Amino acid sequence: MCGIVGYIGNKKALPLLIDGLKHLEYRGYDSAGVAVLGDDLNVVKTQGRIKVLEKKLKEFPLKGTLGIGHTRWATHGIPNEVNAHPHYSESKNIVVVHNGIVENYLELKKMLIKEGHNFRSETDTEVIPYLIEEFYDGNLLEAVQRALNIIEGSYAIAVIAKSEKDKLVVARNDSPLVIGLGKNENFVASDITALLPYTHKIITLENGDIAEITKKEVNIYDKQGNKIERPVQSIQWNAEDAQKGGFKHFMLKEIFEEPHVIKEAMRGRIKNDSIEIPELKNLSKDYLKNINQVFFVACGTAYHAGVVGKYLSEKYLKIPSKAEVASEFRYSDPVIDDKTLLFVISQSGETADTLAALRLGKEKGAKTIGIVNVVGSSVAREVDNVVYVHAGPEIAVASTKAYVAQVEVIGLIISYLAKSLGKLSESSERTIVKELKMLPEKAQSILDRADAIAEFVYNTTKNIEETFYIGRNLDYALSLEGALKLKEISYVHAEGYPAGELKHGPLALVTPKSLIIAIDTYAPLYKKTLSNIKEVKARKGKVLAITRKGYKDMESVADKTFYVPETIPDLSPIISVIPLQLIAYYTAESRGLDIDKPRNLAKSVTVE
Ligand code: M6R
Numbered sequence: 001m002c003g004i005v006g007y008i009g010n011k012k013a014l015p016l017l018i019d020g021l022k023h024l025e026y027r028g029y030d031s032a033g034v035a036v037l038g039d040d041l042n043v044v045k046t047q048g049r050i051k052v053l054e055k056k057l058k059e060f061p062l063k064g065t066l067g068i069g070h071t072r073w074a075t076h077g078i079p080n081e082v083n084a085h086p087h088y089s090e091s092k093n094i095v096v097v098h099n100g101i102v103e104n105y106l107e108l109k110k111m112l113i114k115e116g117h118n119f120r121s122e123t124d125t126e127v128i129p130y131l132i133e134e135f136y137d138g139n140l141l142e143a144v145q146r147a148l149n150i151i152e153g154s155y156a157i158a159v160i161a162k163s164e165k166d167k168l169v170v171a172r173n174d175s176p177l178v179i180g181l182g183k184n185e186n187f188v189a190s191d192i193t194a195l196l197p198y199t200h201k202i203i204t205l206e207n208g209d210i211a212e213i214t215k216k217e218v219n220i221y222d223k224q225g226n227k228i229e230r231p232v233q234s235i236q237w238n239a240e241d242a243q244k245g246g247f248k249h250f251m252l253k254e255i256f257e258e259p260h261v262i263k264e265a266m267r268g269r270i271k272n273d274s275i276e277i278p279e280l281k282n283l284s285k286d287y288l289k290n291i292n293q294v295f296f297v298a299c300g301t302a303y304h305a306g307v308v309g310k311y312l313s314e315k316y317l318k319i320p321s322k323a324e325v326a327s328e329f330r331y332s333d334p335v336i337d338d339k340t341l342l343f344v345i346s347q348s349g350e351t352a353d354t355l356a357a358l359r360l361g362k363e364k365g366a367k368t369i370g371i372v373n374v375v376g377s378s379v380a381r382e383v384d385n386v387v388y389v390h391a392g393p394e395i396a397v398a399s400t401k402a403y404v405a406q407v408e409v410i411g412l413i414i415s416y417l418a419k420s421l422g423k424l425s426e427s428s429e430r431t432i433v434k435e436l437k438m439l440p441e442k443a444q445s446i447l448d449r450a451d452a453i454a455e456f457v458y459n460t461t462k463n464i465e466e467t468f469y470i471g472r473n474l475d476y477a478l479s480l481e482g483a484l485k486l487k488e489i490s491y492v493h494a495e496g497y498p499a500g501e502l503k504h505g506p507l508a509l510v511t512p513k514s515l516i517i518a519i520d521t522y523a524p525l526y527k528k529t530l531s532n533i534k535e536v537k538a539r540k541g542k543v544l545a546i547t548r549k550g551y552k553d554m555e556s557v558a559d560k561t562f563y564v565p566e567t568i569p570d571l572s573p574i575i576s577v578i579p580l581q582l583i584a585y586y587t588a589e590s591r592g593l594d595i596d597k598p599r600n601l602a603k604s605v606t607v608e
Contacts, residue, residue, distance in 0.1 A: 002070060002071060002073050003025070004024075007185070008066045008168045009184060014061070014062050017068070020187070020189055024191065026243055031074070032052075032069070033045025033069065033084045034053070035067060035097075036067035037064045037160050041092065045084040066168060068159075079375065082122075083123050087128070093133065094159065094161050095160050099190050100153060100155040101390065104151070105153075112127065128151065134147075140161040140164050145221070154263075155171065156172045156190055158177075172209055174263070178202050180198060181201040181232060185215050188213065200235050203218065204233070209221070251398050254394055254396055258447070258578060261390075261392070265389055265390055265409050266412065275419065275429060277416045288420055292339040293319060294321040295329070296324070297323075297326045297354065297358070299326050299353055299605065301399040302371075304477060307323040309345075311473060311477065312410065318423060319341075326351070326354040329360070334364075336361055337365050343370075344357065344361070345406055347373045349370070349377025350377050350379070350604050351604065355382070358383060369384070371409055371413075373406075395596065396595070397489075398581075398595070408574050415429065415432055435567045439575055442565035442575050446575060454582070460560075463513060467486060467495070468495055468536075469496045470496075471521075471522070472528060475529065482496060482584070485581055489598045490588035499532040503535060515543075517544050519580070521572045521576045526551060530557065533545060545560070546576060
């Protein structure tokens, strides 16, 4: 999730690129750069925000009417100047900006190094200009086509060659890219936001498209090289709407990104239907065999992802496992030694309590695995092994897409470790992989029914005094997250509770003014939770049940039933959390609250 801009026309490219990048800074902000083709092909880049880049450009003003720019949100390689885009080819005759992940970059890099090439950065991106240069014989479009044929992964790229002064080549696969049409000038950007000050005539590229853009023409080709047409749309959004992709809030936009996030989190981690976590390759079988306890430590939503981890770890690794809130863990003098495996989960990688828990664990000898979103963050730097979740920048204070990615990556890691320990059969692994691959589509099918959730919320939650989220096992883990989401953005009191525990106290609170969100997706315990729902109904509480498709008997018990697609129970939280996030969102929205910046809360809690 970075930002790309490009310009070709008669005007000075640099101010247009910088303006475009400023509109995209919300997508990535750890480093930035521009390349402009004038008499020469020059690149200026820096670590930090666009204003730092602007300052540097005062010393190196770039002249020319063709250029590309990038604002980065690191995925491979820490945020620094060398890793910032644009990236040159080895001879510096070609430059590329890229969003996405090149899955097979290690193989490609190895191959190129063997052929005698020298790389400058730690990024996956750098193999792209190097490959294009390998294939280049005077026709940039063809060279890009040939390079992309061997690149696996997601990308939106913009490419310039020094010897083709009238041309910009762009391509996309699983990462958005749009072309803006002007008069004797054309623009490209990773999202419409950057283009709206200049044009409202937009072409959206589809996966596999490659376009050759001059100041007068746009020619688009499919993967096979056939010329194709894409419709020109007239976009009427204003700049603020565009940043949010037309959604009313970043939170909703981020929830709707989840199908893509699910795909990205497994990218490079499934090879020939087998689960591989390259970041954990150095954990030997001997080491793994010796582990005698597993901890998941984190705060807030990340902690709730850890609760899912605890259930999965015990089930698959058959090792005692615990999820602990980092602020408690750090002061509890936990019994830890070198046989302890400590998972540290954090979206930002900067949460003070989580960092302290990590340091304590290390001090006591535990091996640590970080599940982190922000590349190069403190947690990422301090853990023994970091596995990035690749959810992209999360702007809303309420964490949504990061949770989905965390749960998925934890599931992948646990499966991988279980396999390494001989505790996961090949056929179970195949089933997990098959189901995982179907999740993006299933998540989308839930989002396609978001209106049903909104309608329920608008009709039901106005006079509610008390909300309980209940569930068992993984559904209990989800109930904690559902309740937190509701509390933090709608300011409605909510509690997540084990469904079987209600009658040991909280049932006394249930009245017709109580709303119970019953999560009953975990197939092995479906009937048990159904009985708990009946107990609530007997006290006249209102029940919205979130259950698996096909469990029709729920309809005669709950006031409203929302079905989530079937999948294997252990993957269900990845998609079953979506209705819970939507309930919280629409509740807050119906109350007219400041959803992206809820009162009293900060996105990153760097104090204890
Ligand atoms: O950046 P982290 O994942 O370490 O943040 C942890 C919590 O502060 C965070 O999840 C918080 O609970 C969110 N506001 C929840 O939506």
